Amino acid sequence: MYQYTDFDRQFVRARADQYRDQLTRNLAGTLADDDFRPLRLQNGWYVQRYAPMLRVAVPYGELSSAQLRVLATIARDYDQPSAAVYQKAQLTQAGFGTGKMPVGYGHFSTRQNVQFNWIPLDKSADVMDLLATVNLHGIQTSGNCIRNTTSDERAGIAADELVDPRPFAEILRQWSTLHHEFAFLPRKFKVAISGAQEDRAATYWHDVGLHVLRDDEGAVGFKVLVGGGMGRTPVIASTIRDFLPWNQLLNYLEAIIRVYNRWGRRDNLYKARIKILVKAEGQRYFDEVEAEFKQILEIDGAPHTISQQELDRVTACFVAPTLNAPKAESSLKVSQILRATAENDVEFGRWLKQNVAPHKNPDLRAVTLSFKRLGYAPGDATADQLDTAAALAEQFSAGEVRVTHDQNLLLPWVRCDQLPELWQAARLAGFAKSNIRLLTDMIACPGGDFCALANARSIPIAESITERYQDMDELHDLGEIDLHISGCINSCGHHHSGHIGILGVDKDGREWYQVSVGGSDGSNLSGTPVPGKVIGPSFAASEVADVVAALLDTYRSQRQSGETFITVARRIGLQPFKDAANRVRHETGNNETPHNIHLVTADAMTD
Structure with a gap:
């Protein structure tokens, strides 16, 4: 994994010191909350439903055991709310099997970060100091800036990999961190990079997706995607460049983001993501990016061209481990x-x-x-x-x-x-359950149990489905299925890309859930990336597990030899699944169709 340099370590340490000074002034009343807010956000500190939430950056997903142990220490010693916060949350929070509010936890997110939900803000600088001892931080895990770059979790080791994307991901991290021009974009900006034949990084669902590849002569370059995203308007990214020479990556990204920074909808937070700009302008946006790129190369002197020396320097920081010799067996x-x-x-x-x-x-x-x-x-x-x-x-x-x-x-x-x-x-x-890529290996956001932006709870829905499908024979018979759950339209649970997607919505203060079928993230399991389609009116929380069971029964009754859920859904279409879901509503006697659904569109919010 990446070996931090002296500069890296000094930078992280200095950032922690800077944050402590900011927090001290805020707690003393000399730095107003409104002024402190953007500072804490760009260090990963949100204020959520009950307490601050810390998002720790894990660039391209790599962690050392030493870093894991520090995260464990933070969970054990700091992820504990005050008595007043604990009491308030206990009275309000529900949905956990033990009936006990979960504290002392870390949470792995879909963007390869680690989050904590209960750290008091007055302890936050102590936590930043502790993170810095192992080169961890929360820099740019929030705010309208270039966020943590994600990648294939098998980067550098995958059998189907064409080029190791990690050196380029690290170069991106160094270039984008505290980038003076892109610190206050119209909205957050997310980049994913993959160098393998299978897209395990969901690149088509990102603001920018990068595929490292080789041309017919063996030269390394990038297929560049732009304008993907979820939220209230799911959009699959478009290809803006089929092949970009690797040394021009930063110059071209500078052009992409500069045009977005210039023309993004700052007048309308709900339409501020780059996906809206690309969708609205189409070829005009592409042309402006190419014109900006040409100016960067010909007039500005291509200031961010990556030299072979720099690529070699960064690549050398990814030291392959020295493993103990295996037993003398062929x-x-x-x-x-x-x-x-x-x-x-x-x-x-x-x-x-x-x-x-x-x-x-x-x-x-x-x-x-x-x-x-x-x-x-x-x-x-x-x-x-x-x-x-x-x-x-x-x-x-x-x-x-x-x-x-x-x-x-x-x-x-x-x-x-x-x-x-x-x-x-x-x-x-307890980590060896053979359910990877099966139904219970579901994605779910923290939802209304933690998040102030959520319309509904995700965790109780995930729990009810998991509890129903504990029979491993049945799970393996069902085969590979992506089930994704989001507590609101912001899609942190990636419900749009689920073979079965569940979205929490609000009707006059009550929790309801929309169910979709047929989404995919672009992996080999899912095929072409596409958002799922809603199969009918929303369902009450008590109905969701029954609806999922009805969808699975339909799949089992329709599948042919070797077919998975997603291939059956694409072959037979949505109507059989709609009919099955409607039967659940009829059998439960719940004929109330929710109108006046409220979607908390924090897709447009900063915090």
Whole structure:
């Protein structure tokens, strides 16, 4: 993983010191809340429904075991609300299986960050100091700026990878951090980058998506996508360049964002994202970007051209780990041992199929630890679980983990001969459920239990579905299904890209849920990226699990050999799924159709 330089460390430390000074002045009353707000936001500090929420940046998803242990310390020592906040939240919050408000947790987000929900603001500078000791921070995880760049969790190790995207992601991080021109854009700006044949980074759903590739002569460059996004207006990104030479990446991004910064809808927050500009202007926007790029090259002197020397310098910071020598056994013998073990243990065999992925190095594998378990919100980890994940990383993965787009953790450097031992250790820790890419490996945002912007709760819906589908035989029979849940139209749970998507809406203060079918994120499992389509009127919370069951029953009754849910949905169309959902409404006797639905459109808000 990336090795921080002295400059990196000094920068993070200085930023923490700067934040402490800002917080001290705010608490003393000499820095007004309105003036402090943009400063705390660009350091990752929100104010949510009950307490501040911290978003810790994890560039392109890489974490060391030392960083995980510091995150565990923060969860254990700081993620604790005051007595007054705790009492207020306990009286209001519901939906957790234990009935106890979850504190002392970290939460893995779809953008490969880590969030905490209960840290008192007067402790926030202490937390920033602690993060800085392991080169972590919250810089630009909020605000109208260029956010944390995300990538394929298997970047640098994937068997289907054409070019390692991590050096370019790091160059992007260094270029965009505190960029003076792009600190106050019309809205937030998100970039995703992938170098593999399979798009595991959902690049088509981002403001800018980058595919690293090679042309017919073997030269490295980028396919550049622009104008993707979710929210109240789901848009699939358009290709603006089929092949951009790699050394012009920053100059071209400068042109893309400068045109957006110039023409983005600052007069209308609901239409401020770049997707609206691209959709409205089309070719005119593309032409303006090309004209701006030409000026940057010919008049400005191409100031951000990446030299080979700079690329080599950054690439050298990604040090491949030195692994302990494997046991003196041939690859063939290891394969035979794994096969025999899988035949004797059905669950181990399923785990190998669902949780273990090929690696560039044939002697290694990438292993996903499942953080989708009954009794926990998707992506949540207690302090002890974070410590346990760190220990597993140290024992089996050279001290490194990756945060995945699907809110799990991945061990990128696992020796094949250690897979049985890792399986046993992960099972003991509760991380070995073989549900990766299956129904219960769902994406869900924190929803109304935490977020001040949410229309409805996501976690109780996720819990009710997870509780119903605990039979592993049934889950594996259903096959690979993307289920995504959002608590509001901002789509933090990526409901638009779910094979089954669930969106929380509000009707006169009551929670209702829209259900969509047929969305995809662009991965091999999902195929062409496309937003799902709503299958009917909204459903009450008590109906949602029944609706999901009806959709799955329809799929089972219609599928042909080898078909998955998404292929069946595309073959038979939406009507059979609509009919099944409507039968649920009829059988429950709930004929109330919600009108006056209110959508909290914080898609247009900064905080």
